[in-house]
Amino acid sequence: MAKLVGIDLGTTFSAIAYLNEKGKPGVIEFDNGKKTMPSVVAFDGEEIVIGETAQRSEYAASAIRRIKRKMGTDHSAELNGRKYSPEEISAFVLKEIKNRAEEAIGEKIKDVVITVPAYFNDNQRQATKNAGKIAGLNVLRIINEPTAASLAYGIKEDDDINVAVYDLGGGTFDVSVLNVADGIFEVISTAGDNQLGGEDFTRRIQDVITKKFTDETGIELSTDPLAMSKLYDAVETAKIELSAKNSARVKVPFITADEKGTHDIDFELTRGEFEKLISDYIERTIELTKQAVSDGKLGIDEIDRVILVGGSSRIPLVHKRVQELFGKSPDCTLNPEEVVAMGAAIQAGIVQGDLSGIVLVDVTPMSLGIEVENGYFVPIIERNTPIPTSAKRIFTTVADNQKSVDITIFQGESMYVENNITLGKFRLEGVRHAPKGDPRIEVTFELDVNGILNVRAMDLDSESAQGITIVNDSRLTDEQLQKLKEHHLKNYNEEIRKRKHLTTVLKQKTKAESIAAKIENSIPPAYRDSLIREEIAELLRSVEEAVVEIDVRKIEEAIDGLEFIYTELKAGNYQSSEKIA
Structure with a gap:
């Protein structure tokens, strides 16, 4: 029988977990002794290499990293002369981690639960599901990473408790507030930033060192992919060391050469200097955390427990600021890089009926609605609504004897559609001829447990109807994503x-x-x-x-x-x- 698993498809690293015979989750250890795999893809001639091999310096020019940040956009990556979509690149990662897990446990894997950042929009969720399909997997459910983490912690207190899950990974940040009681995990609010994570910290250090090197030597390193790859890896190592030490050295011998000979990098970075460099990023996560608590109609003092998730949550400044915010020490007893995959495995067991006594109620991270006249956005499903859900609203025409109406679907919080994310569009024909404002057009939104949206519109008088399932046809460019974020x-x-x-x-x-x-x-x-x-x-x-x-x-x-x-x-x-x- 095929094994049920949960996969944490991460920006920098991915992990896979399953339930043992006793119903306990465990992260699968691969043949190389590791429990996580780098989410990196590269080409070796005609062969695709994935994971640790793709990280080697000889693949620096072709390696594709952090593709998760591009999910749901029109971005494409070129490998060996062919362009690949983010879904295809992610599918390589999913297929590789599946194969490694099958070799490790000696069983076939087919059905999976995949996690995504809580603040992923509908396009990004659909893209993740598509990646699973391309990899030959049956995606049972898409669930939010902080929600999965809360499941892994197995909170069993008798009294109702409010839990905040602070999830700072390599490429994304999420925070979710849950109420847990009698085995029911109810997400009541969520917030996040899909373009903020540990890699931004690494890049900032790298930029400082690169500028210093250029000032001293006159050599511009940023145009040398191999040199930048070596420096990035050295900075990443030093960054991790700073979680346990007060200082670390970034050392890259023979990073480049000119007519004067070879050049090395030897840069000392203290924890204090590192914290100054990233303080604005950390404060951004704190503000988002406050927003999530406020959106949940709670006060900071009403949060009973705080959980830290994601490799970047190991940074001492993160621990300090979270503790200062909530007035209590956050819980990080489980490995922050493994806990999401463990929770996904638990969810897989719940979906298939292997686990009982646990109910998960998640929420939609952003409002969903349509465009009305003057370019305004009218939400039909508000953000932080529990899913699955459905909602409907009545609209009307804006011109006399209007024969059709265009229904354009958006996701976001701005009252102007131009600042939100376009998800899809369809036309309802056969509207009853009548003065403007007279016809009644009922628009229904249905959001399933995976956060996938179906929209239907019907003229209540003529009973003419039309609908659409959002299938990730409308994608955003990187520039559009940045504009929306700002x-x-x-x-x-x-x-x-x-x-x-x-x-x-x-x-x-x-x-x-x-x-x-x-x-x-x-x-x-x-x-x-x-x-x-x-x-x-x-x-x-x-x-x-x-x-x-x-x-x-x-x-x-x-x-x-x-x-x-x-x-x-x-x-x-x-x-x-x-x-x-």
């Missing part, structure tokens, strides 16, 4: 506040336009040359301004003005200033 950091709180009023404003706009149409049809012949139309136009301009500003009071005042004109016209009492000849 916008989110700068405008998140203000836009969340405004977005709460958006639906009200849009409904009121439709109401204002409907009243204006009634007024137009009610103007008696005697008033054709009056200033009524100019007054209506001025009020409608005010309505448009209110929509742009998301100003509820302003649009209500404009509606009051339109209703006054309509009421007076109907009563025959309306007096308007006559035009001067």
